[in-house]
Amino acid sequence: MPTKRVTMQDIADACGLSRNTVSKVFNGRGAVPQSTRLLIQQKAAELGYGLPAEETAGAARRESGTIALLTSNMPVDYHFGTFFVTAFTDQICRAGYTLKMFEISAEELAERQLPPHFIPDQTAGIVAIELFDANYLRMICDLNLPIIVIDSPAHSLIRLYPCDFVSMENVASISAVMKRLVALGARRLGFVGDRNHCGSFYERWFGFRMGMEQAGLPLDERLCILAPDDSPYNDPEWLIAQMNRMPALPDAFMCANDYLAIHLLNAIKKKGMSVPDDIMVTGFDGTSQSALVEPALTTVQIPSIEIWRGSTRQEKSK
Numbered sequence: 001m002p003t004k005r006v007t008m009q010d011i012a013d014a015c016g017l018s019r020n021t022v023s024k025v026f027n028g029r030g031a032v033p034q035s036t037r038l039l040i041q042q043k044a045a046e047l048g049y050g051l052p053a054e055e056t057a058g059a060a061r062r063e064s065g066t067i068a069l070l071t072s073n074m075p076v077d078y079h080f081g082t083f084f085v086t087a088f089t090d091q092i093c094r095a096g097y098t099l100k101m102f103e104i105s106a107e108e109l110a111e112r113q114l115p116p117h118f119i120p121d122q123t124a125g126i127v128a129i130e131l132f133d134a135n136y137l138r139m140i141c142d143l144n145l146p147i148i149v150i151d152s153p154a155h156s157l158i159r160l161y162p163c164d165f166v167s168m169e170n171v172a173s174i175s176a177v178m179k180r181l182v183a184l185g186a187r188r189l190g191f192v193g194d195r196n197h198c199g200s201f202y203e204r205w206f207g208f209r210m211g212m213e214q215a216g217l218p219l220d221e222r223l224c225i226l227a228p229d230d231s232p233y234n235d236p237e238w239l240i241a242q243m244n245r246m247p248a249l250p251d252a253f254m255c256a257n258d259y260l261a262i263h264l265l266n267a268i269k270k271k272g273m274s275v276p277d278d279i280m281v282t283g284f285d286g287t288s289q290s291a292l293v294e295p296a297l298t299t300v301q302i303p304s305i306e307i308w309r310g311s312t313r314q315e316k317s318k
Contacts, residue, residue: 065124174207193256
């Protein structure tokens with residue numbers, strides 16, 4: 001007798017959740033807590049979601065490949081990688097693979113140690129996200145496994161790594177937003193974010209500098225917030241203190257991502273100012289939260305789900 005294909009309802013029943021919640025995860029629509037998202041992803045992999053019925057029935061009898069997701073900072077809300085992980089899990093389950101997630105601790109990064117239970121000989125490939133330590137990245141490249149890295153260390157533009165990178169179009173996107181801000185009358189602009197945090201942040205900073213030059217405007221770093229990434233960017237009081245140190249507030253802040261922009265927007269309002277009337281704020285990523293804040297955030301949309309699907313096709317072709 002044919003075995004029934006695993007459905008979203010089966011996953012929902014196994015997790016004790018509604019089908020609507022499961023649908024939000026796999027369709028990339030609506031906010032779902034990260035813990036719930038991970039539960040759904042793992043249960044989908046266990047049940048063989050997306051496989052043809054005959055493959056689902058035999059999944060327990062055959063040895064499927066395992067894809068390892070390595071990260072030093074598991075993507076959560078306010079991060080474009082949240083939809084990346086969801087879409088990638090869906091695709092590899094349909095291809096007959098199992099996803100195992102490994103969060104690398106600060107100590108493991110410093111000592112260049114693989115996480116517990118990660119077994120290279122039982123791993124078909126690696127996907128790395130939010131893994132910006134250049135030395136650690138070189139170490140996992142030496143495992144001689146197929147590797148796709150989402151984003152990169154800050155200065156990867158001038159360094160060679162024996163792996164594949166998936167990057168966003170950062171420079172042209174920032175330049176396009178800057179042209180719009182200048183057309184709206186902005187003459188003093190500031191950048192917010194640690195330009196040395198990762199490759200995308202560095203490219204967005206580069207695009208910001210290039211945009212200022214193209215507009216014939218002077219770049220004044222005193223109007224920027226460039227503190228290290230582990231600074232309390234989510235603390236409105238800290239952000240207000242950074243703004244109070246500036247000789248004058250800029251007409252517009254360009255933030256390296258939506259997370260920074262949303263917290264800056266809240267700090268500006270707490271300072272008693274209006275966005276965009278007093279200061280314009282832009283983000284980058286196109287997270288669902290960017291549309292929920294008041295006012296809605298101007299941001300650059302990253303096609304997260306499409307990028308993951310492309311990464312999956314590339315991984316399977318190796």
